[in-house]
Amino acid sequence: ARQVFENAGYNYAAVCARLGVKRLSEYKPASAAEIFAEPLVDELGVLVRLFCQGLQVSRETVERLLSLESRQALAALDLIAGKPDAPAMDFAPVLVLPFLEWLTASDRLCAPDGGPVEVESDAVFPPLFDSTYNFVTRLPETTCEAALDLGTGSGVAALHQSRLARRVWATDIAGRSSYFAHFNALLNGCSNVETAQGDLFDAVRGLTFDRIVTQPPYMAAESSKIGYRDGGKDGEQIFRRIVEKLPEVLRRGGSLYALLMATDRENETFEQRMRKWLGAAEEQFDIFVGCDVAQDAAEYLQNARKISDTEREYWRSLYQETKTRAVLYCSVVIRRKRQASPPLTKRMFLGWGVTGRDLDFQLTWNALTARPNASEFLMGVRPRLEAHAELIVKHRVQAGRLLPAEFELTGGGAFLSKGKMPAWIAQIIAECDGSRTWSEEFDRFCTNNPTSTDVRLEDFAHILAVLVSTGVFEIPEEIFGFDTSWW
Numbered sequence: 001a002r003q004v005f006e007n008a009g010y011n012y013a014a015v016c017a018r019l020g021v022k023r024l025s026e027y028k029p030a031s032a033a034e035i036f037a038e039p040l041v042d043e044l045g046v047l048v049r050l051f052c053q054g055l056q057v058s059r060e061t062v063e064r065l066l067s068l069e070s071r072q073a074l075a076a077l078d079l080i081a082g083k084p085d086a087p088a089m090d091f092a093p094v095l096v097l098p099f100l101e102w103l104t105a106s107d108r109l110c111a112p113d114g115g116p117v118e119v120e121s122d123a124v125f126p127p128l129f130d131s132t133y134n135f136v137t138r139l140p141e142t143t144c145e146a147a148l149d150l151g152t153g154s155g156v157a158a159l160h161q162s163r164l165a166r167r168v169w170a171t172d173i174a175g176r177s178s179y180f181a182h183f184n185a186l187l188n189g190c191s192n193v194e195t196a197q198g199d200l201f202d203a204v205r206g207l208t209f210d211r212i213v214t215q216p217p218y219m220a221a222e223s224s225k226i227g228y229r230d231g232g233k234d235g236e237q238i239f240r241r242i243v244e245k246l247p248e249v250l251r252r253g254g255s256l257y258a259l260l261m262a263t264d265r266e267n268e269t270f271e272q273r274m275r276k277w278l279g280a281a282e283e284q285f286d287i288f289v290g291c292d293v294a295q296d297a298a299e300y301l302q303n304a305r306k307i308s309d310t311e312r313e314y315w316r317s318l319y320q321e322t323k324t325r326a327v328l329y330c331s332v333v334i335r336r337k338r339q340a341s342p343p344l345t346k347r348m349f350l351g352w353g354v355t356g357r358d359l360d361f362q363l364t365w366n367a368l369t370a371r372p373n374a375s376e377f378l379m380g381v382r383p384r385l386e387a388h389a390e391l392i393v394k395h396r397v398q399a400g401r402l403l404p405a406e407f408e409l410t411g412g413g414a415f416l417s418k419g420k421m422p423a424w425i426a427q428i429i430a431e432c433d434g435s436r437t438w439s440e441e442f443d444r445f446c447t448n449n450p451t452s453t454d455v456r457l458e459d460f461a462h463i464l465a466v467l468v469s470t471g472v473f474e475i476p477e478e479i480f481g482f483d484t485s486w487w
Contacts, residue, residue: 104155105184153172168194263322271289287344289348292349349415362415383468391426
């Protein structure tokens with residue numbers, strides 16, 4: 001069956017091209033009648049109609065464009081079947097979508113004739129949505145021994161990690177999800193993925209991991225009715241249970257990666273709450289939160305779509321009770337340090353196209369530059385401006401002339417930032433092209449400003465740490481090779 005899809009060229013790029021989109025999440029299907037009116041001329045078209053659009057195809061067309069061997073392979077796995085109420089039509093009982101380099105089977109979102117279907121509470125959703133794409137592409141690209149995909153759904157994160165981890169466990173409380181994840185591991189030939197059913201860590205009790213990845217249910221619900229969505233009474237209960245177990249299940253040097261919705265509350269940020277959940281071991285962990293959105297709670301309630309009046313009122317009462325100030329949609333990385341060092345807690349806003357490599361570097365860079373001997377390392381770095389950095393200079397009338405008076409620097413790469421600075425820093429930044437070390441820049445500054453004695457080398461080094469962290473500067477690729485055994 002896998003060969004059938006490969007031979008037809010049924011991959012992410014080809015399917016997007018056939019549907020006229022850059023990403024499948026952008027696809028807005030026409031009416032079923034319009035799609036049915038489009039003639040099918042090749043094997044790829046048949047597979048797109050059956051497994052991506054989820055619509056029926058006449059058996060005559062299927063037999064004309066798919067070989068007997070292909071039809072038999074798909075039928076043997078119940079990936080294609082005849083419609084009981086329309087004997088001349090074939091349909092796919094499940095969707096099979098390309099996602100990055102993988103094939104992922106999941107539940108259908110429409111009837112074979114294009115009509116609506118009732119989505120069950122344990123439905124396994126296809127990886128069609130931006131949230132899934134962001135979750136998986138923000139996972140690390142480094143190797144490890146043992147990885148766990150917690151709440152696996154269709155198993156896409158486990159498939160992604162199967163290239164990097166020697167063994168991967170994919171677990172879900174829903175038996176239907178575990179079944180689909182197991183099927184998808186087989187469909188993609190991922191022999192190092194083991195699936196199991198259970199509540200959070202119950203299915204892997206006694207095991208520990210180098211890497212844990214999860215996109216937990218995070219919607220606040222008075223009672224949990226929809227397994228893939230409802231995250232407990234405040235939306236954070238499931239994730240809280242995950243974080244509380246990290247001291248038991250996450251190995252030293254290991255990390256948890258999550259994508260979810262959370263809240264800042266009066267006198268308590270989401271990061272501070274996660275530290276409490278870690279308990280007595282919290283000093284062993286660094287925490288990084290990368291925000292896509294941080295929205296005022298009242299504004300979020302006003303703009304929230306696709307929720308009932310009952311849900312909106314429940315959230316309003318909940319936010320009042322918990323004194324919620326902001327609603328976050330964010331990626332979280334929690335890393336367990338190998339050696340004792342002051343715990344790091346950091347939040348940044350994310351730019352377009354951020355990857356797991358960016359998240360890892362952000363956390364590692366901030367932990368590294370917070371060490372007591374960081375200045376020596378920083379002064380040897382050769383920084384260069386990031387391509388999206390912008391400097392806005394405001395001029396004001398001084399002594400009858402318009403003179404530069406205010407300098408605002410913006411980072412616009414993987415991490416978004418904006419801040420004002422004195423003129424001398426702006427001048428130094430403007431000349432950083434990667435050819436000189438930060439120590440050489442400091443010497444030039446001292447030579448050009450002989451009367452300035454209030455800028456110490458340590459302060460100058462700290463400026464570089466901030467500018468790299470906020471995405472204004474890039475640093476050479478070899479920096480990624482520094483020793484990380486101290487994590």
